[in-house]
Amino acid sequence: MTSSALASPTLNWPASLELKLALTQRGNRLIHNRHQGPLYVQKPFYPEGPDCAHLYLLHPPGGIVSGDELNIDIAQQSSGHALVTTPGAARVYKGRADQSTQAQHVNLHLEPNASIEWLPMETLIYPGSNSSLSQSVYLSENSQYLGWEIACLGLVDCQQPFTKGHYCQALKIYRNNRLKLHDRLVVAGSDEPQSLMHSPLALNGYPIHGLLVATADNFTTNELKVLREISEPFEQSAENQVGITQINDILIVRFLGQHSETCRQLFTQIWQHLRPLMINKVACAPRIWRT
Structure with missing residues (x-):
């Protein structure tokens, strides 16, 4: 038996994906598509016409384990518009005893007048x-971004709370290379009342955390009023908390609750309202959401 046959198996499965889209005479086309490992896009879809590409990110393993690292880099050239989503929930599985990190890094680059919608399903x-x-x-002049992230801390339906582990989520938004927003949440799994998992200053005991961010220079104070009217039915339940903030040209919506489906319902309604204001198009839900 050779020494290679005796070697220990690989303990991680890194993957990367590089995409570039450009608005051409034939519409917004995927002009560069390179992947390494089990992470790819088969082809763009055009349910609302050739100028808006819908992309489905495919990761066949369905989740990441200790040592795994996913790197996603998407560039949209001038005046183009892309919507990016996933076919199902992502998973961050229980880690090994060595506490090696399970990571995903996403970089979105938007040239002038471009727009990207980042609308993945939830992460367990x-x-x-x-x-x-x-x-x-990374935004340029007059480019716009609308995106969300929904995290389910613990396995709610299986009554397995997030009592141990480590979760870090970070979002940075730049406009013309100047940092406009840095949002970061770091939580250690715990059942202690004083922990961030249970503190009223943090997650307040809710297992579902959602963050929606939209950037545009035509938001008015009336938009805050409309968004609060949309969120009001969700806030009437003790199972949910919703916060809405505007920082210059950035709208931020935060959700805490007991069910990821409720968060997706709220964020979808907000997306349906904001999309025509931002890109002058009515909301067109990706077909994969209906499967």
């Missing part, structure tokens, strides 16, 4: 996982 953060999920958005 298993008890005992050690995750680092980050996203950086």
Whole structure:
């Protein structure tokens, strides 16, 4: 038996994806598509015409384990518009005893007058996982971004709370290379009342955490009023908390609750309202959401 046959198996499965889209005479086309490992896009879809590409990110393993690292880099050239989503929930599985990190890094680059919608399904953060999920958005003149992240800390339906593990989520938004927003949440799994998992200053005991961010220079104070009217039915339940903030040209919506479906319902309604204001198009839900 050779020494290679005796070698220990690989303990991680890194993957990367590079996409570039450009608005051409034939519409917004995927002009560069390179992947390494089990992470790819088969082809763009055009349910609302050739100028808006819908992209489905495919990761066949369905989740990441200790040592795994996913790197996603998407560039949209001038005046183009892309919507990016996933076919199902992502998973960050229970980590190994060595506490090696399970990571996903997303970089979105938007040239002038371009727009990207980042609308993935929720991410299930298993008890005992050690995750680092980050996203950086690089905006140019008049480019716009609308995106959300929904994290389920623990396995709610299986009554497995996030009592141990580590979760870090970070979002940075730049405009013309100047940092406009840096949002970061770091939580250690715990059942202690004074922990961030249970503190009223943090997650307040809710297992579902959602963050929606939209950037545009035509938001008015009336938009805050409309968004609060949309969120009011959700806030009437003790199972949910919703916060809405505007910082210059950035709208931020935060959700805490007991069910990821409720968060997706709220964020979808907000997306349906904001999309025509931002890109002058009515909301067109990706077909994959209906399967």
